[in-house]
Amino acid sequence: MNKRIVFSVIGFVIVLFSIWFFVDTKEENNDFSEKVKVSLREVGHQLLLSNQDSTSLVLPVIKLTESKYQLKFENTLSFEPSLLVATVKKTFQNSGFDNSYFVEVSPCDLTEVSYSYEMKNLQGKSIIPCRSRVLPKNCYVIEVKFTDMKPTANSATYLYILAIIAFIGFQFLFYKKKQPLINITNSSNKEVSTEKYQSLGIFHFYPNQNKLVKESDEINLSKKECEILAIFIEKPNQIIKREELMKRVWEDNGVIVGRSLDTYVSKLRKKLKADTSIKISNVHGVGYKLELGN
Template identity: 35%
Template sequence: MRHVILTVLLLLVIGLPGYSDGGKVLVTLRKIGHELLLASGDSTSWISPIEELDERTFLIRFQRPFAFQPASLVEIIHRHLQENQGPLHYLVEVRQEKRNTVAYSYEVRQPLNWKTIACLTRRPPRGAYTIKIQFAQPPVQTASIGRVGWLAGLLLTVLLMGVGWRLVNRKTLPSAPVEQASPLTLVHLGPLTFCLEKQILRLGADRIELSTKESKLLKVFATSPNAVIDRNRLMEQVWGEEGVFVGRSLDVFVSRLRKKLQPAPTVRIVNSHGRGYKLEIDSPKEPGQDG
């Protein structure tokens, strides 16, 4: 009986069609378009479906004209591609389709070298742009059931048979103790509560979500409240693992973090010219103290 079941399962696995994980890169590119619109102050317009021109070339189209900062655009695109696709060699073109011209372009070879990218501090005019990203190699691979798929199916079948056999023949064993989840790390910043693991701020019942970079930046500030933190220290602790960073990236994320702290006016980030930034937290006033 077991041999019959094994044969049926093998036939089912071998007969499976190929599969594709190409949707992963499309999701990554949509995230890039979403963050670029947010950086330009647009949180409502639509991003058109990502166009796959060929297996190496993709196009991001936008519903409305927008403005972009080259340094921010380079950072956003590279961060998402590196997190979701790994080290890549790719070319980016910001195109004005109506004029059939390239408004801005650059090429990235691993590791990212900011010195090779021109015009990082210039700001192109607002326009109806599309973004074309072309990879040197296809960013994802499509697998089909061949010899490798057949072997994988065989191993899977054997594994399933082993699990089924154990379930049928096992004896009742005492339940293992349930491990307690590690407590969350909470940092109180005036009226705000900062949860490091979940990357959120809470103000009463309100929840403010932070990005990974914003959370790392706030974590550094929280270690030394009301003290000026040097720019180099901030960049090293937030971007140090990536090996490359620019001062403009720090200013962009400080600006974003400031906006998310606005609901708590007693907590703010102050610029210390020529030195760095300081997280100021006002002390609670005693009852009867003048406001």
């Protein structure tokens, strides 16, 4: 089977799994959040009943973070910490929670902590201080933080995004790897250059790469050498006037340019000398001619 198809299928499966994980985790966290709110309202109701208060309200439970919730009351109340510990534990057990959690009781102005304790699951050791010390009547806020939460919806979102990025990146790298950098393979399995060239005797002339190629050997050309040779190849076996060469390459008729032209032509002769059928002749007083033998 084609490797690209295999990798594409694997990537597709990863994406599907990430989507499933994201949706499943989000729904699970939403269900958990609603159950926590209902449970904490029951805790608040039991605390009010312990104060002989059956009329005042337990205010809506606020979700502060993915793992932290806040319980508040309409009126002031007083209670023993042992009652709070027992009520929270019983209510959470009835709701099927086996999470570890941390409970903190503060005055409504949140200036200090009146009482706090930590409840571990079956594998941990709980810390429950001063159960019998009665908290005086006051306006209280109770905050519960779950300390061993599963990955949240936000975490799942990050995993989902990372999976998508990894899949796209993998496909991009695989595609780039499959692309030839310089050569392509023809039907006879011979490597040929994708760059267009012009044949010149035993040479291949690559004007865009400023080079001549003879079999496996490359001969680098300067930009001026390349431009001059390209003009010669346009008009093989024809006389090209010096003025035309200088105008097209330098667009200047100065003496320095003329001498430069002679220098570059001389360099081209040396680089083409491997093929005796190629000759750049000097037509005295007129210009040059690229002579190609049969």
